[in-house]
Amino acid sequence: MSDRTRVFxxxxxxxxxxxxxxxxxxxxxxxxxxxxxDAAIELIREREPDVVLLDVHLPGGGGRAVIEAVRETHxxxxxxxxxxxxxxxxxxxxxxxxxxxYVTKAIRSEELIAAIEKVSNDDAVFSPKLAGFVLDxxxxxxxxxxxxxxxxxxxxxxxxxxxxxxxxxxRETGEALFISVKTVESHVGSVxxxxxxANRNELTRWAAKRxxx
Amino acid sequence: MTTPPLQVRVDxxxxxxxxxxxxxxxxxxxxxxxxxxxxxxxxxxxxxxxLALVWAWTLLTFGALRAGxxxxxxxxxxxxxxxxxxxxxxxxxxxxxxxxxxxFPTASVLLWGYAHRIxxxxxxxxxxxxxxxxxxxxLTGNITNSVLYVAVGGVAAWAFEVLRNSELGRLRAEAAxxxxxxxxxxxxxxAEVAAHLHDSVLQTLALIQKGSTDPSAVRNLARVQExxxxxxxxxxxxxxxxxxxxxxxxxxxxxxxxxVAVELVAVGDRDLGEQTRALVGAARESVMNAARHAGVEKxxxxxxxxxxxxxxxxxxxxxxxxxxxxxxxxxxxxxxxRGRMERHGGSVExxxxxxxxxxxxxxxxxxxxxxxx
Numbered sequence: 001m002s003d004r005t006r007v008f009x010x011x012x013x014x015x016x017x018x019x020x021x022x023x024x025x026x027x028x029x030x031x032x033x034x035x036x037x038d039a040a041i042e043l044i045r046e047r048e049p050d051v052v053l054l055d056v057h058l059p060g061g062g063g064r065a066v067i068e069a070v071r072e073t074h075x076x077x078x079x080x081x082x083x084x085x086x087x088x089x090x091x092x093x094x095x096x097x098x099x100x101x102y103v104t105k106a107i108r109s110e111e112l113i114a115a116i117e118k119v120s121n122d123d124a125v126f127s128p129k130l131a132g133f134v135l136d137x138x139x140x141x142x143x144x145x146x147x148x149x150x151x152x153x154x155x156x157x158x159x160x161x162x163x164x165x166x167x168x169x170x171r172e173t174g175e176a177l178f179i180s181v182k183t184v185e186s187h188v189g190s191v192x193x194x195x196x197x198a199n200r201n202e203l204t205r206w207a208a209k210r211x212x213x
Numbered sequence: 214m215t216t217p218p219l220q221v222r223v224d225x226x227x228x229x230x231x232x233x234x235x236x237x238x239x240x241x242x243x244x245x246x247x248x249x250x251x252x253x254x255x256x257x258x259x260x261x262x263x264l265a266l267v268w269a270w271t272l273l274t275f276g277a278l279r280a281g282x283x284x285x286x287x288x289x290x291x292x293x294x295x296x297x298x299x300x301x302x303x304x305x306x307x308x309x310x311x312x313x314x315x316x317f318p319t320a321s322v323l324l325w326g327y328a329h330r331i332x333x334x335x336x337x338x339x340x341x342x343x344x345x346x347x348x349x350x351x352l353t354g355n356i357t358n359s360v361l362y363v364a365v366g367g368v369a370a371w372a373f374e375v376l377r378n379s380e381l382g383r384l385r386a387e388a389a390x391x392x393x394x395x396x397x398x399x400x401x402x403x404a405e406v407a408a409h410l411h412d413s414v415l416q417t418l419a420l421i422q423k424g425s426t427d428p429s430a431v432r433n434l435a436r437v438q439e440x441x442x443x444x445x446x447x448x449x450x451x452x453x454x455x456x457x458x459x460x461x462x463x464x465x466x467x468x469x470x471x472x473v474a475v476e477l478v479a480v481g482d483r484d485l486g487e488q489t490r491a492l493v494g495a496a497r498e499s500v501m502n503a504a505r506h507a508g509v510e511k512x513x514x515x516x517x518x519x520x521x522x523x524x525x526x527x528x529x530x531x532x533x534x535x536x537x538x539x540x541x542x543x544x545x546x547x548x549x550x551r552g553r554m555e556r557h558g559g560s561v562e563x564x565x566x567x568x569x570x571x572x573x574x575x576x577x578x579x580x581x582x583x584x585x586x
Contacts, residue, residue, distance in 0.1 A: 132478035162517070166571070167515065
């Protein structure tokens, strides 16, 4: 019992919370739920879960507000963002605030459980959509003449993201590139770090533009 | 919708006309006063006193018009009193004949008729008549003047009323028309929403109820409906004139027809041209093949615009096949995918194994990236 991942669930839809409870309740230890920003911050600080499953759209400030407040006092709590939408702005908001991954609510139970495990091991969870967004954002953002290594992706990181965007798992990505899963994970982690260090205003501008196309 | 109180514009115009009339009558009384002094030896002091009062009051009247006091009772009483004083002063000009008053009280009578309708007009006309009776002894002249003032007051008040009512009626009709138009637009919008929900969501819900024993069918219906409703609500449906727009339409159509989820990820976009149309066609055929033959629940599609080429990857984790020995029923690969791509200068690579299939499409494009326009 005690070696199971301790998960806290934040979502303002009762039905959705009930659905998630039923889907993952047997595989992880659900230690609490909240349906609004303030309650979530208070309870997460009190119960210190391994992973918080966090809805992007929440009354009282959105998922971003929860991540920022909790990370001030509890930097070890990890966040996996859940959203009904694939809107680039949502992704930018929570990932930039510090979420370790982003999945849509249509995700299958076994994929969600695997994602929770990954996040609890401090790995990043990149869905194909998120990989696509990151590729798009860094292509649009980074001018070719900037050689600041934070502002652009390495060739290998780009290859890894392209394979994930094509629907490859981390393991399949490693096989395709003749590298280990661990190496794939470290590339993805470094991409996540770059995304979190990137200029938020530029990301927001990118997201707004992406929305229009 | 609440109707704002109707502003009768004709009122402001009438006030200005009355004040204008006051100015004209002030000029008129001045001319008559000078004639009186010259030709029938009217007392200069009385005439100058009367004219001073007339001009001072006329100037005040302009101020009252601007301040909006004209309709107030104190002003009306003061105005009528001034008119009566001027009429009465005529009696003290020392001349046995002639009168310099002219039409000065007329503006006052008009103002009363304007503010208090026919009773106001007639009443103020009578008041002026009394002042005339006191100041003059010429009986027929007095009767003529009295009748004239009373008639002017009554008729003007009646005319003002008619003007006002006609404008009020017109404003009401306009407001009613506006309201009716708003209501019609709202009801049209509601009808459109209702029609859309009926054609889409309600139909889907009915289908889900019927097929509720088949979880994968229910899931598919829900997914397709969600995609459709979302794009309708947000108005984010991409125009089909871009490669990604066309690809998205193709994927969603295949989802609908096959029940297999198609996950599309796109980086960059291009306008749809002859070559990219062929690319989308080939991709569509590849997705269709995967959905039909791979025996999977999900197909991944990744599209990437990169410099002078556009690449699309269609991947499934299905049973796979040997691309070099395709069966007769899978001619689609040779014709619709490879043939189409190669005719337009593109290339196709198919990787298939027991772990699934990936079709890799590459098409050189000349269209400029959509981002950089």
